[in-house]
Amino acid sequence: METPPVGPAVNAPGATCRLGPSPTALAIRLEGLQARDGAALDALLDQLSEPPWDVEIDGDDDALRQLLESRGFVEYARGSLFARSAEGLDAPRVSGIEVVPYENQWAPAFTAAEAEAMDGLAAFRELGSPSGYEWGAGQGSFRIARTTEGRVVGFAHANLPDGLIDWLGVVPGSRRAGIARQLVAHAARDVRAVRGTHLLAFGEDGTGAGTFLGRLGFRARGRRVLMIYRAAPAAAR
Numbered sequence: 001m002e003t004p005p006v007g008p009a010v011n012a013p014g015a016t017c018r019l020g021p022s023p024t025a026l027a028i029r030l031e032g033l034q035a036r037d038g039a040a041l042d043a044l045l046d047q048l049s050e051p052p053w054d055v056e057i058d059g060d061d062d063a064l065r066q067l068l069e070s071r072g073f074v075e076y077a078r079g080s081l082f083a084r085s086a087e088g089l090d091a092p093r094v095s096g097i098e099v100v101p102y103e104n105q106w107a108p109a110f111t112a113a114e115a116e117a118m119d120g121l122a123a124f125r126e127l128g129s130p131s132g133y134e135w136g137a138g139q140g141s142f143r144i145a146r147t148t149e150g151r152v153v154g155f156a157h158a159n160l161p162d163g164l165i166d167w168l169g170v171v172p173g174s175r176r177a178g179i180a181r182q183l184v185a186h187a188a189r190d191v192r193a194v195r196g197t198h199l200l201a202f203g204e205d206g207t208g209a210g211t212f213l214g215r216l217g218f219r220a221r222g223r224r225v226l227m228i229y230r231a232a233p234a235a236a237r
């Protein structure tokens with residue numbers, strides 16, 4: 001995840017968004033995008049640097065979805081946004097596993113674990129391998145789970161203080177042992193330490209993420225669709 005240029009709010013008559021690095025695609029994320037109509041969206045997009053651009057929209061906002069599709073955006077993932085309090089989430093230690101802050105020197109081992117754990121996820125297809133998270137030490141809450149022999153078997157990255165868990169995975173051979181629960185409990189502690197109050201996570205449809213999050217006390221807060229614009233502006237507009 002190379003950090004794209006992060007800008008302030010972008011405004012056009014009838015349209016607005018903020019720019020940031022996308023956590024789920026090699027793209028610039030148009031955060032909080034609002035556009036009154038096609039002309040307003042065009043005026044906003046004209047101000048951006050080169051695509052790809054991606055956007056997470058309310059899954060029930062058919063008008064915005066159609067507007068984006070008319071300008072060449074395509075859906076690449078859908079699911080639900082889940083939330084819970086950062087308080088009261090504890091997890092028993094998992095025997096033979098330690099959870100430690102991530103260090104960039106573990107990039108090769110992390111990338112191998114990531115490729116195994118995230119295989120099949122639409123967000124990982126968009127990001128590609130390596131995802132860029134391997135350079136993320138010290139940014140937000142970023143911890144790995146490793147065996148006593150030093151093998152990386154799980155990881156969790158969350159933004160602070162807002163508590164959005166944007167990258168969480170456990171390798172298939174180590175699942176259902178409580179490792180992800182422990183990683184999320186550590187993230188909750190990091191969030192509380194900076195006076196954050198909630199945890200948020202995106203559960204992609206067709207994966208076990210929603211069930212997992214439900215078991216940890218998260219509640220679905222709404223449908224979300226992730227859309228991306230990959231082509232050069234002149235080609236599609």
Ligand SMILES: CC(C)(COP(=O)(O)OP(=O)(O)OC[C@H]1O[C@@H](n2cnc3c(N)ncnc32)[C@H](O)[C@@H]1OP(=O)(O)O)[C@@H](O)C(=O)NCCC(=O)NCCS
Binds near residue numbers: 168175176208209212
């Ligand atoms: C989702 C994921 C992180 C869970 O990791 P894990 O270490 O297996 O999770 P835990 O063992 O801590 O699970 C805690 C509880 O969640 C539930 N759960 C976990 N995975 C589940 C699944 N695939 N289907 C149904 N329930 C599941 C179980 O109730 C489990 O407790 P139990 O085993 O005692 O019944 C892992 O399956 C994964 O990496 N998936 C692919 C990446 C992904 O979807 N990431 C986004 C997560 S929001």
